[in-house]
Amino acid sequence: MKVPASVQRNEWFTRLGAELQSEFIHRSVTRHYALGTLIYATGSAPNGYHIVLRGEVRLEHYAKSGKIAFYQSLRAGDGFGLLSELDKSPRFSDARSWGDTSVMQLPHEALQDLYRKNAQAREAFVALICANLHTTLGMLVESHSAPPKAQIASILVATFSRNADDPRGQPKLTHEAVAALAGVSRPTASKVLHELRDLGLIALQYGKVSVLDLAGLQKIGAS
Template identity: 25%
Template structure:
């Protein structure tokens, strides 16, 4: 005699048990609260506790070793990625060298726009160091937005801000000299006055050869605006550097 199908009764799917705060561990709730803080931005309405619990129940943790890929170009089922700690490099294949689109740091989010537009990733993501990410599977992300309007509004607002920032960054680079582009990139990538990105990576982000960038950086250093050191650049005069970027 065939056993009845698990999770079904009289031909109908049995609803999944309702997620409550008691069924989600404290660490997941802490992670969800952190994600909400990353999403807040200019959004006025913070989601209620039930929405936070629903987010917590869907989050999964991924630990990546240095050099490990999170997702590849053309991947349409990688879901949504949120960098918790560490860095992810987003890059596309160039004719002669990779072109770095962005370096995602803690709080960076990707994959949500691609999922909503039904598009595969146009680039690959690789960990630059040991990196912890929180992920949402495609179906979980869709259900979360559909079932919790407050989360959906907050998430859409954040996506709009990111798209606006990307647009402004691209427009700000058009028609600029390499000195202006390099100055703007350093200001954009700086965290607490330090750009922890090697010159080779910076040149790939600008789409130029390293010697050309190094010449510009040496000039900026000679003007007392930055200090070059192995694998990093210290911003000494952000106001002066901003003037060189305009």
């Protein structure tokens, strides 16, 4: 069994036993997406669990006003799409490729078969959902306790640190996406971003954000 290098970066997958890893890989398929391709849409039926192999996938949920209400950027090793598989609910967000992207997909039928028949797989899937819930609750606590400047600095560090040495791998966030991640208004996010720009920590071009000084942002995020 050969596990793709990107999948080895997924901590949940690496904790699976060798037998279950092999079963997962055997039942999965690799799919390639061009820039802007919709992997699944809000309200659609679940189509499996995915792990990003290369490129970037963005999860976006839009409020009735048309503004982004939820945003997440996923890169090599990140997984997505499990919640709807376990509770059989429609997809909560759009999942769209951002750039030339490859994804390993455990299809719906294969995942459901593993969940029903394999106790180890079932425990692993439930453990992953619980871990994601703890992460979400932690983010909610931080969003209610940290000031916007520290919160946005931490978000930028978390988003950009993985590809700090390779500018080509860095996502370019919009002001609206940063606001959605931080749970603040767009004017508030823009004000903070301009402050961080004036400190020489980030660059703003055509409404997009790129990081210049991760260490400086880390200090602000920890304050």
